Amino acid sequence: MFFILLFMIFLVMRILPGDPVLAMLGGKAPMSVIEAKRHELGYDKPLLNQFGDYLLDIIKGDLGRSALTKRPIADEIADKLPATIELTIFGFIVALVIGIFWGAEATKRHGGVLDITGRVYAIFIYSIPVFWLGMLFQWFFGVKLKWLPIAGRISPLLRPDKITGMYLFDSLFTWNMPALKDASLHIILPSLALGLIISSVFLRMVRGNMVLMLSQDFVKAARARGIKENSVIYRHALKNAFVPIMTVMGLQLAALMAGAVLTETTFSWPGIGSYLVEKIRYRDFPAIQGTIAVYAIIVVAISIIVDIINALVDPRVRY
Amino acid sequence: MQEWSLSYRLGKGLRRLFRDKSGVMAFVGFAILLTYLIMAIFAPYLAPYDPVRRSGKAFSAPSKEHWFGTTNLGYDVLSRIIYGAKIALKIAFLAVAVAAAIGIPLGLISGYVGGAFDRILSMFMDAIYSFPGLILAIAIAAVLGPGVINVALSIAVIYAPTYFRVIRNQVASLKDQLFVEAARAMGARNFSILGRYILPNVLPSVIVVLSMNLADAIMTEAGLSFLGLGISPPTPDWGYDLSNGQRFLLLNYWWMILFPGLAIITIVLGFSLFSEGLNEFLNPNVGETRR
Numbered sequence A: 001m002f003f004i005l006l007f008m009i010f011l012v013m014r015i016l017p018g019d020p021v022l023a024m025l026g027g028k029a030p031m032s033v034i035e036a037k038r039h040e041l042g043y044d045k046p047l048l049n050q051f052g053d054y055l056l057d058i059i060k061g062d063l064g065r066s067a068l069t070k071r072p073i074a075d076e077i078a079d080k081l082p083a084t085i086e087l088t089i090f091g092f093i094v095a096l097v098i099g100i101f102w103g104a105e106a107t108k109r110h111g112g113v114l115d116i117t118g119r120v121y122a123i124f125i126y127s128i129p130v131f132w133l134g135m136l137f138q139w140f141f142g143v144k145l146k147w148l149p150i151a152g153r154i155s156p157l158l159r160p161d162k163i164t165g166m167y168l169f170d171s172l173f174t175w176n177m178p179a180l181k182d183a184s185l186h187i188i189l190p191s192l193a194l195g196l197i198i199s200s201v202f203l204r205m206v207r208g209n210m211v212l213m214l215s216q217d218f219v220k221a222a223r224a225r226g227i228k229e230n231s232v233i234y235r236h237a238l239k240n241a242f243v244p245i246m247t248v249m250g251l252q253l254a255a256l257m258a259g260a261v262l263t264e265t266t267f268s269w270p271g272i273g274s275y276l277v278e279k280i281r282y283r284d285f286p287a288i289q290g291t292i293a294v295y296a297i298i299v300v301a302i303s304i305i306v307d308i309i310n311a312l313v314d315p316r317v318r319y
Numbered sequence B: 001m002q003e004w005s006l007s008y009r010l011g012k013g014l015r016r017l018f019r020d021k022s023g024v025m026a027f028v029g030f031a032i033l034l035t036y037l038i039m040a041i042f043a044p045y046l047a048p049y050d051p052v053r054r055s056g057k058a059f060s061a062p063s064k065e066h067w068f069g070t071t072n073l074g075y076d077v078l079s080r081i082i083y084g085a086k087i088a089l090k091i092a093f094l095a096v097a098v099a100a101a102i103g104i105p106l107g108l109i110s111g112y113v114g115g116a117f118d119r120i121l122s123m124f125m126d127a128i129y130s131f132p133g134l135i136l137a138i139a140i141a142a143v144l145g146p147g148v149i150n151v152a153l154s155i156a157v158i159y160a161p162t163y164f165r166v167i168r169n170q171v172a173s174l175k176d177q178l179f180v181e182a183a184r185a186m187g188a189r190n191f192s193i194l195g196r197y198i199l200p201n202v203l204p205s206v207i208v209v210l211s212m213n214l215a216d217a218i219m220t221e222a223g224l225s226f227l228g229l230g231i232s233p234p235t236p237d238w239g240y241d242l243s244n245g246q247r248f249l250l251l252n253y254w255w256m257i258l259f260p261g262l263a264i265i266t267i268v269l270g271f272s273l274f275s276e277g278l279n280e281f282l283n284p285n286v287g288e289t290r291r
Helices: A002-015 A020-025 A031-041 A047-059 A073-106 A113-126 A130-144 A167-173 A177-214 A217-224 A229-266 A272-281 A285-313 B002-017 B021-041 B077-113 B115-130 B133-144 B148-174 B178-185 B190-226 B238-246 B255-282
Strands: none
Touching (some): A002 A285, A002 B115, A073 A177, A073 A229, A073 A272, A073 A285, A113 A177, A113 B255, A130 A177, A130 A229, A130 B238, A130 B255, A167 A177, A177 A229, A217 A229, A229 B190, A272 A285, A272 B133, A285 B133, B021 B255, B077 B148, B077 B190, B133 B148, B133 B190, B148 B190, B178 B190
């Protein structure tokens, strides 16, 4: 799957109309310069050769150099990646907490307050663009109330020493309290916006799977034994609903990455999402291609991890 | 005879429509969509001002002359929202039509033929499907450049696999059913088996996917134009208006972001309510299981 994805990215970037070399140099460059540039970037070789070279490079961890900054793209992305991971983790946690608890509580009483509000919430929040929610937060908490910072990851002078590149963890490891506080304040709004949007999907999914589980015989048996309803829901039903939920959540991580692009742009969060958008603005095609390839790697990695966890959690799954 | 049965079925359908919540949902969704459709078609008559001409002072707050205020260039926000419906719907319908036109035939053939062809095509489609849609659309839109057709195409690419998967899986299970075998035994050609026996059976689910995708397509379009990859300004477009409004957020001009956002939300809400209701209506046993 990984190779197919890479191949498609490659095709999209090379075959679609719009010559990357022309776009980089502008329409007025003399023919000789264009030809030289083409040769330099290897665009004059047959397509399959180009793809072979590209694959080899990626396996070596080389994504080429940015046409704009001339720095290796892999390095540039490595600088930005921790910010995206940090944002995604916290967004995911927000979505997880809302999704699991609300989803599980909603199944306690069919048609109850939590059930109905949960359904309305899920449909409604699904219709909200993440960048709009983000802006609303920025306006309300940042401009109106002046409680929280609305852009960036941390105030410039407080940056903690780099260990993982994720400021919250770095400042925790180095016990840098001012930095920890500042970074936490910065991450609240973006992760909340991102997490709330994704939570609707989680909520629906948890609810759907739980309803399915609660109609099974083992739940009936647990109830018949007089086990408390809370325990039936969280220890019996939720545990068994975990495998299908996990699989879909793995897929949702991909959606989370996409949402992160918009969230990062909204909050000037310096992750790979805003890196991608910035590179598009400058038509830096090697960098765009490299970033998309990194996304492909992440997607494939997540699906492998989900499979492994599934196999660990559910003894029936064997590969 | 034909007409009688049709109107009879329609009447029965309408009565069923209002019997439970899903019907009401579909109806509310439909009403919202109709409003937007009318807005889009009759935009020149409904909009109080030209959306790309200065119509008042810049940054004026909502008032009697400008219900939703004006932008940094003095454009009327309400007029831009009304005209924006046109662009949003145009791109969404175009994108979904292209996606369906690619996905449905490929799904039909792939599911029916099976074998290596099916496996390779499925692998490709699954690869696209698993990739974050918006990021793929960003990449394609970045290469194609701005414009209605280009944006629609880049959105279409990410939704084609949805149709392909739905159709392919259903066809694969339908093709061994008795009625298909009977048709084959009577000497029907492959083409007519696909078109007259299998296609009508998969259409209901296609319609649901279609209306669901329209919601997603509008959302994706808004995202693309928010990132500056959509229609080139000053054409009225909700996503672009939002990103433009964000630049002035610090100055407390809330109307520039509130109203375009509400427009996106209500139209997407309309599509999702409609598709949700339609889903339970058309495939009553496929939807959520009820206790």
